[in-house]
Amino acid sequence: MILRVTVDGVPVETQARPGQVLRTFLRDQGRFAVKKGCDAGDCGACTVLLDGSPVHSCITPVHRADGAEVTTAAGLGTPEDPHPMQQAFVRAGGFQCGFCTAGMVVTASCLTEEQLQDLPRSMKGNLCRCTGYRAIADAIGGQVNVRCEAAGSGQVVGTSVMPPAAWRVVTGTEQYTLDTTEPGRPLLHLAVLGATVPHARITAIDTTAAEALEGVRAVLTHRDAPQVLFSTGRHESRTDDPDDTMVLDPVVRFHGQRVAAVVADTVDLAQRAVELIKVSYEELPAVFDPQAARTPGAPLLHGEKDQARIAEPDRNVVAALHAERGDVAAAVAAADAVVTGNWATARVAHVALETHATRGWVDDEGVLNLRTSSQVPYLIRDEIARVFDLEPDKVRVFTARVGGGFGGKQEMLTEDLVTLAVLRTGQPVQYEFTRSEEFLRAPLRHPMRVGVTAAATADGQLTALAVNELMDTGAYGNHGAGVMFHSVHESVAVYRCANVSIDAESVYTNNPPSGAFRGYGLGQVIFAIESAIDELARKLDLDPIEFRRRNAVRPGDPLVTVEDDPGDVGYDGEDGLGQCLELVEKALRKPGGRLRAPAGWKRGRGVALSMIATIPPRGHHATAAVEALDDGSFVVEVGTAEFGNGTTTVHTQLAAQALGVGVDRVKIKQSDTALGTYDTGAYGSTGTVVAGRAVFAAASALAEQLAAGGERRAVASHDGTPRTVAFNVHGFDIAVNPGTGEVRILRSVHAADAGTVLNPEQLRGQIEGGVGQAIGSSLYEIVQVVDGEVTTSTLRNYRTPKFGDLPRTEVYFADTHSPLGPLGAKSMSEAPYNPVAPAMANAIRDALGVRPFELPMSRDRVWRLAQPDAWHMGPMATVPSVHFER
Numbered sequence: 040m041i042l043r044v045t046v047d048g049v050p051v052e053t054q055a056r057p058g059q060v061l062r063t064f065l066r067d068q069g070r071f072a073v074k075k076g077c078d079a080g081d082c083g084a085c086t087v088l089l090d091g092s093p094v095h096s097c098i099t100p101v102h103r104a105d106g107a108e109v110t111t112a113a114g115l116g117t118p119e120d121p122h123p124m125q126q127a128f129v130r131a132g133g134f135q136c137g138f139c140t141a142g143m144v145v146t147a148s149c150l151t152e153e154q155l156q157d158l159p160r161s162m163k164g165n166l167c168r169c170t171g172y173r174a175i176a177d178a179i180g181g182q183v184n185v186r187c188e189a190a191g192s193g194q195v196v197g198t199s200v201m202p203p204a205a206w207r208v209v210t211g212t213e214q215y216t217l218d219t220t221e222p223g224r225p226l227l228h229l230a231v232l233g234a235t236v237p238h239a240r241i242t243a244i245d246t247t248a249a250e251a252l253e254g255v256r257a258v259l260t261h262r263d264a265p266q267v268l269f270s271t272g273r274h275e276s277r278t279d280d281p282d283d284t285m286v287l288d289p290v291v292r293f294h295g296q297r298v299a300a301v302v303a304d305t306v307d308l309a310q311r312a313v314e315l316i317k318v319s320y321e322e323l324p325a326v327f328d329p330q331a332a333r334t335p336g337a338p339l340l341h342g343e344k345d346q347a348r349i350a351e352p353d354r355n356v357v358a359a360l361h362a363e364r365g366d367v368a369a370a371v372a373a374a375d376a377v378v379t380g381n382w383a384t385a386r387v388a389h390v391a392l393e394t395h396a397t398r399g400w401v402d403d404e405g406v407l408n409l410r411t412s413s414q415v416p417y418l419i420r421d422e423i424a425r426v427f428d429l430e431p432d433k434v435r436v437f438t439a440r441v442g443g444g445f446g447g448k449q450e451m452l453t454e455d456l457v458t459l460a461v462l463r464t465g466q467p468v469q470y471e472f473t474r475s476e477e478f479l480r481a482p483l484r485h486p487m488r489v490g491v492t493a494a495a496t497a498d499g500q501l502t503a504l505a506v507n508e509l510m511d512t513g514a515y516g517n518h519g520a521g522v523m524f525h526s527v528h529e530s531v532a533v534y535r536c537a538n539v540s541i542d543a544e545s546v547y548t549n550n551p552p553s554g555a556f557r558g559y560g561l562g563q564v565i566f567a568i569e570s571a572i573d574e575l576a577r578k579l580d581l582d583p584i585e586f587r588r589r590n591a592v593r594p595g596d597p598l599v600t601v602e603d604d605p606g607d608v609g610y611d612g613e614d615g616l617g618q619c620l621e622l623v624e625k626a627l628r629k630p631g632g633r634l635r636a637p638a639g640w641k642r643g644r645g646v647a648l649s650m651i652a653t654i655p656p657r658g659h660h661a662t663a664a665v666e667a668l669d670d671g672s673f674v675v676e677v678g679t680a681e682f683g684n685g686t687t688t689v690h691t692q693l694a695a696q697a698l699g700v701g702v703d704r705v706k707i708k709q710s711d712t713a714l715g716t717y718d719t720g721a722y723g724s725t726g727t728v729v730a731g732r733a734v735f736a737a738a739s740a741l742a743e744q745l746a747a748g749g750e751r752r753a754v755a756s757h758d759g760t761p762r763t764v765a766f767n768v769h770g771f772d773i774a775v776n777p778g779t780g781e782v783r784i785l786r787s788v789h790a791a792d793a794g795t796v797l798n799p800e801q802l803r804g805q806i807e808g809g810v811g812q813a814i815g816s817s818l819y820e821i822v823q824v825v826d827g828e829v830t831t832s833t834l835r836n837y838r839t840p841k842f843g844d845l846p847r848t849e850v851y852f853a854d855t856h857s858p859l860g861p862l863g864a865k866s867m868s869e870a871p872y873n874p875v876a877p878a879m880a881n882a883i884r885d886a887l888g889v890r891p892f893e894l895p896m897s898r899d900r901v902w903r904l905a906q907p908d909a910w911h912m913g914p915m916a917t918v919p920s921v922h923f924e925r
Contacts, residue, residue: 040054045108065109076166085142111141117210124179136393146165166839185200195692203688232297232301240323256303256466264287265459269422327550329511363538364538377494380571381491384486386822389477396469423436443683445557449555450517495590510523514549514551525561530650533616641905664716667745671704679721682721686721687707689798692797724866735861737755767790769878775886781898795864809869
């Protein structure tokens with residue numbers, strides 16, 4: 040049909056495709072302010088005004104816009120002349136990754152006075168995964184939280200300066216991965232055929248019908264792909280993960296695994312062609328329970344890969360740790376109080392609103408370019424070069440702004456297929472995950488079963504701590520070793536205890552793969568340990584905070600688990616954990632509060648603590664360069680990707696502080712392997728403490744050079760060692776309805792030891808976002824898997840927190856200074872997530888007198904707990920025990 044529509048004040052008359060929706064039409068016109076988060080009307084990232092009314096353009100047929108006026112965020116205002124609501128979002132700091140912001144601003148721009156009085160209802164159609172919604176509410180309410188004017192010299196670090204991209208983000212003009220026409224040549228699109236069985240050998244693939252469709256340029260199967268083993272998980276040392284994956288594998292190990300790919304002129308055509316591919320399978324026995332998977336006689340997923348760095352391929356065990364320090368059995372026998380229990384956590388999806396996506400092409404110099412939504416562009420470059428036998432300098436991997444990560448983009452999930460397609464066709468190719476693919480094919484948070492035994496003397500001294508962990512890594516071992524080892528380190532080492540044992544195994548199953556997720560395994564184990572510690576305090580009739588205070592590590596203590604050597608990580612300086620405990624304790628004791636417990640509801644309070652190393656172990660590297668330009672400005676080259684972690688803002692502040700200039704004179708070039716600098720990647724909360732330290736060192740060196748009339752460019756590096764630790768304590772005051780299982784948060788309090796606070800508003804937002812994500816996985820988020828098949832494959836069926844679901848968390852900062860971080864700062868992006876679930880569980884236990892053992896603590900589970908026979912019908916009866924024979 041011929042469509043006549045006015046878009047952002049510009050008349051457009053063009054052909055629209057049959058059945059096309061408004062979102063794809065607008066992006067075809069180069070209106071990139073309109074984002075794709077779901078294509079199902081669930082997230083609101085695509086919101087536009089249609090004749091003045093907000094609509095989700097992804098479910099609005101394009102013919103409804105005929106003769107109408109459409110306004111995107113870019114039409115509301117420009118960076119030079121922004122709309123009042125866009126100004127409000129900048130002044131309040133109302134975004135982090137910003138992928139949802141264009142749609143959020145459009146919705147908020149036309150709220151009536153009545154709608155402004157009920158924001159939870161008025162904004163329920165717009166999801167944000169990053170902020171926790173407080174800053175968004177502040178924006179809509181006109182609250183000013185950040186400095187919009189350029190901060191002068193000497194007033195940079197420690198102030199809430201606005202992000203450099205702020206005006207572009209709120210006006211929808213900031214580019215994300217696919218918001219460009221680069222490389223300026225016709226673009227092909229890739230779609231993937233997923234396996235319909237959980238375990239099988241492919242015996243035949245008939246691609247004839249698919250190849251016969253006009254516009255199909257290639258159909259790719261395992262016969263076309265390099266038979267090189269690798270891991271989708273990326274680390275500084277590629278040997279951290281087992282080599283158990285291929286670009287396209289003749290063996291299927293989970294339902295939805297990619298079997299073939301079609302490259303065609305359009306996405307629709309590629310998806311139609313995928314449906315015409317016929318695959319014949321020799322089905323193999325499948326195993327979905329990790330306990331069964333490690334039992335003799337179980338089907339083996341990678342039994343033939345004896346050189347792939349798999350701990351025990353003949354038992355499906357990716358990695359294992361069995362060790363003891365002291366004598367746990369003797370300590371338990373002599374103790375005055377002992378608690379033993381089994382806890383379980385669920386699969387959780389990252390739900391970054393920008394899905395995984397890559398666009399690839401070969402440029403005129405013969406260099407393969409990959410523009411991708413990744414946290415680790417340099418690690419992607421190196422592995423692409425290895426798998427496809429290319430010279431690293433012939434591969435360029437770079438990112439624009441990335442729409443959220445949370446660990447999910449520390450994987451190589453789209454780049455390899457795009458590379459294969461580009462090399463096969465010789466044309467630019469794009470592959471963008473659908474939202475369903477994010478649930479079906481992208482790694483999820485590791486589900487775990489964790490048994491804990493904790494013992495103490497009558498005076499409250501912790502004498503024994505035993506942790507038994509069984510981790511389902513799914514069909515592939517990406518992060519299967521790293522998450523397991525990390526999960527039982529800081530979670531245990533945070534307590535001074537003479538007798539500790541750890542028995543942990545990460546096990547293959549025919550379930551969807553697990554991977555890196557905020558907290559990297561700590562959250563699951565901390566849920567169990569902090570629940571046990573809380574129960575132990577109750578047995579001893581001690582205040583839970585006081586019990587933790589007596590037993591938690593103090594400055595100067597060795598940070599050990601089952602090893603006597605703490606390695607390169609230490610706890611020196613101020614007592615950040617002690618301060619955090621005191622801050623939460625005082626806040627929970629304050630009178631009043633925003634909400635009161637309704638009549639008939641039971642009220643409870645709970646706290647939990649967590650510790651995390653500020654940098655991943657075994658090296659994390661960053662190199663930064665700072666150059667003085669003739670116009671008086673400075674350019675910083677740094678490898679860290681910006682995906683809502685706020686590192687671009689902090690790097691700007693650090694450079695400006697070192698150079699003695701305002702932030703407006705500092706520009707950042709980042710996350711591009713063509714720059715010549717290097718960065719292991721933006722994961723493990725290293726953007727400030729590793730890359731930021733390199734930036735500050737380079738800028739400081741340049742300042743000294745310029746003062747002496749020397750070179751106008753300086754370079755500095757940091758190798759990520761030695762390391763220190765950061766602490767977080769969370770507290771809840773809640774009410775529980777015994778008749779329905781509803782949990783209502785009356786007060787949410789969080790204290791963080793982040794060292795020197797470089798940007799208070801941004802750090803507060805990171806904490807609130809982590810808390811919000813953790814509340815979701817505490818109370819309702821779960822990816823349901825039945826016989827290996829994901830059944831929650833849409834946002835509509837996967838419950839993420841909406842505007843009205845999250846409380847306004849009170850955030851407090853400990854007064855500490857780390858000599859290892861830039862200007863005393865510590866890392867904080869993922870740490871706030873970890874203590875939230877156990878704090879909630881402890882509050883529910885306090886309210887009901889019965890302990891939850893399983894996540895999420897959904898209404899049905901909480902209702903079950905509230906019943907008189909809860910101990911017989913509740914989670915303790917359904918969580919399998921975890922036990923290892925020594």
